[in-house]
Amino acid sequence: MEIRLSNFELLRLVAMTMVLVIHVFIGISRPSQADTFNFPLQSLSFYAVNAFTIICVNLFILISGWFGINLKLAKLGELIFQVLFFSTLIFFSLALYCPEKYFNVESLSTIFMLNSNDYWFVKAYIGLCLFSPILNLFISHIDRNQYKLILFLLFGLQTIYGWLSIDGANWIAGGYSVYSFICLYLLARYAKLYGCQIRIRRIAICNIPIKIYISIFCLIVLTLTLAAYFLTWLGLPFEGRLFTYTNPLVVLESLVFLCIFKNFHLQNKWINKIALSSMAIYLLHGNELILRPMYSACVQYIYNNYDGVTFIFYLTIFLLSIAVLALLLDQIRLYIYHLLFHKRHDIYSNG
Numbered sequence: 001m002e003i004r005l006s007n008f009e010l011l012r013l014v015a016m017t018m019v020l021v022i023h024v025f026i027g028i029s030r031p032s033q034a035d036t037f038n039f040p041l042q043s044l045s046f047y048a049v050n051a052f053t054i055i056c057v058n059l060f061i062l063i064s065g066w067f068g069i070n071l072k073l074a075k076l077g078e079l080i081f082q083v084l085f086f087s088t089l090i091f092f093s094l095a096l097y098c099p100e101k102y103f104n105v106e107s108l109s110t111i112f113m114l115n116s117n118d119y120w121f122v123k124a125y126i127g128l129c130l131f132s133p134i135l136n137l138f139i140s141h142i143d144r145n146q147y148k149l150i151l152f153l154l155f156g157l158q159t160i161y162g163w164l165s166i167d168g169a170n171w172i173a174g175g176y177s178v179y180s181f182i183c184l185y186l187l188a189r190y191a192k193l194y195g196c197q198i199r200i201r202r203i204a205i206c207n208i209p210i211k212i213y214i215s216i217f218c219l220i221v222l223t224l225t226l227a228a229y230f231l232t233w234l235g236l237p238f239e240g241r242l243f244t245y246t247n248p249l250v251v252l253e254s255l256v257f258l259c260i261f262k263n264f265h266l267q268n269k270w271i272n273k274i275a276l277s278s279m280a281i282y283l284l285h286g287n288e289l290i291l292r293p294m295y296s297a298c299v300q301y302i303y304n305n306y307d308g309v310t311f312i313f314y315l316t317i318f319l320l321s322i323a324v325l326a327l328l329l330d331q332i333r334l335y336i337y338h339l340l341f342h343k344r345h346d347i348y349s350n351g
Contacts, residue, residue, distance in 0.1 A: 007264035008063055009275035014261075015063075016278045018056035020319045023285065025050060026292060027299030030240070036233040044229055047239075051224035051253075054243045057121065058254035061128070061181050065188025066258065069132035076129055078337060079279075083122055085333040086283035087111045094289055102289065110289055117288050120176050127178035128185060135182065139189055147190055154183045155248070163246040175245025184251070191255060210263040213256050220253040280330035285322050295322070 031043035088111050094102040106115075113119050139147070158180060161168030172179050195206040228239040244250065285295045302314050 004272045004275075006266045006268045006271045007261050008066070009272050010264070010266060010268075011059065011258065011261040012063060012275050012278050013271070015056050015059040016281045017319075017323075018053040018059070019282055020285065020322065021049065021053045022056055023291060023295060024299050024315065024319075027296035028303050031229075031232055033232055033235045036229060040229075043232070044225060047225040047228040048221065050243050051221045051228070054224075054245070054247075054250055055254040055257055057175070057245055058184055058251060059258060060121075061125075061184040062188040062254055062258050064125075064128070065185035066192050066262075068136060068189065069129055069185075071129050071132050074341075076126070079122070079126070081337055082279060082330070082333055083113070083119060083283060084111065085336070086280065086329070087113070087119070087287060089329070090284075090287045090289055107289060110287065115288065119283070119286065121282065121286075124176065124178050124181050128181040131178065131182060132185070135185060135189075139186070139193070144194055147186075147194075151183075151186060151190060154186065155251070158183055158246050159248055163241070163244060163248070166241065166244065166246075172246070180246060184254075187251070187255065188258070191259075205259075208259075210260060213260045213263070217253060217256045217260060220249055220256070224249065224253075274327065277327050277330035277334070280326040280333070281323050284326040284329065 028046075031039070031046055036043045091102070091107055091111050095107065109115060110118050113123055142150070157169075158172055162172030162174055162177075162180065166174050171177060191205075196204045198205045224242050228242050231239040231242075241247070242249075285291060298318060299315070302311060302318060306314055
């Protein structure tokens, strides 16, 4: 029987919480140069939260890479079924609510993710899954030095054409691509396979104390926060480049955060059960019919009408409501899937 490791399941839930928060920034304007002068604490807080949560997508792929993807059509089928369940539910709910706005071909096309922004993560992840047998074969037939060189070349190319020149290669797409997912997958597999062979001052990476990982993580968050603040303060329009999935510092931050949770000793059936439905949170609020016209609009309303602790309180209630609703709806999806196929698989499983 497959054993699900609760520390990694908890990490998956934390990453999904970060997705909810990172999407909050769609509805909130970024600090201006004047804001850094007049509201320094508010600007620093904005960048600190951004620096902390920008690792969300990278974490999901690193988890998959850490354990490896064992591609099975049944597992892939359940993922697609989950996507279709939420996209169909959202379309018909909105079409019934406001048919003159949503009952059209453009909205209908979101069910099958036919538009570029429709569940981009799902499409890129499916691409990674389809490539995974080739990647696993490659990993099993290459030595450590060759593996390290390939990683260096892949991330070097991404850094130049997917970060320094964010539009240098459209197929890298600033991290929103199968290419970037492959890079992260291979990085996590390398860390898992060779972590105990890599030494820093005679200490194997796999044996580094958790407090060191936490210190490194906090240092990276602080560096990104201060760099973004002072770039904005100086009037240099580059702070957004810091908060991209392809920023090498963000990639390192993601890997360090995974290593923090790797060192947790935790086993809890409720965490495992909830984590089974974690993707539902993204599928509910990340749907393009919901994300910008509704989710972001609600965030913007809260932001415009409340300040300080009150803003944080109402925003937290809003985000929790989205998460709970998604998790409850996914129980219906699981029930229907079980009735139809009598067997449940999990493409995100670990262990």
